[in-house]
Amino acid sequence: MSVTTAVSPDGGTVTISIAGRFDFQLHQVLRNAYEPHLTRKPGFVIDLTQTEYLDSSALGMLIILRKQAGGDHARVAIRGARDGVRKTLEVANFGKLFSLS
Amino acid sequence: MEESVELDAPDLAITCPEDVVRIYSEQFTAIEKDLASLHQILHDTVEKMGLGFRMLQSQIQSQADLLNSMVTLLTNATDSAGRDGTTLSFREFTVQTGEILQQFVDHVVRTSTDSLELVHRISDMSNQMKEINGFVSGAKRIADQTKLLALNATIESARAGEAGQCFAVVAKEVKALAQTSNGFSDQIGQSVSSARKTMEEAKHVIETLASSDMTFAIDAKIRVDAMLSQFADVNESIRSRLEQAAGFARQIEQGVSHSVSSLQFEDIAGQLLMQIQRRFEALVPRTTELLRRSLASQGAGGMSSDEIGREVAQLRSEIATKTCSMVAQESMSSGVIELF
Numbered sequence: 240m241s242v243t244t245a246v247s248p249d250g251g252t253v254t255i256s257i258a259g260r261f262d263f264q265l266h267q268v269l270r271n272a273y274e275p276h277l278t279r280k281p282g283f284v285i286d287l288t289q290t291e292y293l294d295s296s297a298l299g300m301l302i303i304l305r306k307q308a309g310g311d312h313a314r315v316a317i318r319g320a321r322d323g324v325r326k327t328l329e330v331a332n333f334g335k336l337f338s339l340s
Numbered sequence: 341m342e343e344s345v346e347l348d349a350p351d352l353a354i355t356c357p358e359d360v361v362r363i364y365s366e367q368f369t370a371i372e373k374d375l376a377s378l379h380q381i382l383h384d385t386v387e388k389m390g391l392g393f394r395m396l397q398s399q400i401q402s403q404a405d406l407l408n409s410m411v412t413l414l415t416n417a418t419d420s421a422g423r424d425g426t427t428l429s430f431r432e433f434t435v436q437t438g439e440i441l442q443q444f445v446d447h448v449v450r451t452s453t454d455s456l457e458l459v460h461r462i463s464d465m466s467n468q469m470k471e472i473n474g475f476v477s478g479a480k481r482i483a484d485q486t487k488l489l490a491l492n493a494t495i496e497s498a499r500a501g502e503a504g505q506c507f508a509v510v511a512k513e514v515k516a517l518a519q520t521s522n523g524f525s526d527q528i529g530q531s532v533s534s535a536r537k538t539m540e541e542a543k544h545v546i547e548t549l550a551s552s553d554m555t556f557a558i559d560a561k562i563r564v565d566a567m568l569s570q571f572a573d574v575n576e577s578i579r580s581r582l583e584q585a586a587g588f589a590r591q592i593e594q595g596v597s598h599s600v601s602s603l604q605f606e607d608i609a610g611q612l613l614m615q616i617q618r619r620f621e622a623l624v625p626r627t628t629e630l631l632r633r634s635l636a637s638q639g640a641g642g643m644s645s646d647e648i649g650r651e652v653a654q655l656r657s658e659i660a661t662k663t664c665s666m667v668a669q670e671s672m673s674s675g676v677i678e679l680f
Contacts, residue, residue: 299452
């Protein structure tokens, strides 16, 4: 499992890619990945293309990220989720909080 | 009905013209009796068939009602039938189960979020405690330097002799203050360490809570959703088959109705039989008489062929007037058919 962060040239979008298992073990790494960017209020893209599994604490982490990034005003997109992961996100009603693609 | 086969009986040997008349008369009578029996049998049988068809109709009606109620039970999605508190429709069961599971999933996500936030906050506090420890160390360094200064001041005051004695008292007090400050710093350091230890324990507990994978709740909802969808499919297929069965029941009912109305042939057949009987009633005595007289024509009281011709013509017109009023309705398809 790994977390990689990429910032767009204009600094407006921060893309965080998560590979392998997305679970509690990543909570501090993920926090360290997005917290430094929060002051600029960028849009976030969570890339789950390489995510094999996503557990309930990962859902909590994504909600905290959204809250920190501005709550209802936050721009957080989740993309590339595989079928199993996507199903979990859908059942948790994440389609209402994030843009899923 | 045994009479109708007496023609073949051996005692019917014809020996004189009177025998011919007798046999003729007997056979007419037998035919009349047979017709009457036929009429009765027809009437009885049709009555029984009517009764049977009516029972069939009522049973088919019950069956159709049953099928329709089952279809309604399986269908009622939006109507109020399931909301009266006594019955629970399948669809409502599905909706309610889905809602309960969704609440459970929402709760799991909320718990996960809250416990992770706690982990973050405790982690932040732990870092702040580290900073306090740094400040305490700084305070201790200052106190140590102050002690050193006080020592230097004591040495310098001793060298100054008599004039430095007052200063020595001040240096002693400063040293005491530095020691007190150090004591406080140590206490603060100990308290902070102890607080950090407690906080680490709390962090461990909350991490255990936050890291517990509650995804099974989400998986459960996914599985139950799939099962409910399968149930709904099965339900729908049962419903459509029941509807088909109800359709068959309606067709059977129509068929039975047709059969019942067809039983009215008994009316017409009965009238025709009655007409035949009347023809016989008119025909038998007169033709017997005619036959008797024509057979006896060689003897006294015999009839000439002209007389026979006149008698026959009169008979024909009498029969015509007796039967003309009957069976105006000659076919079942004409006229309105009343159900039994």
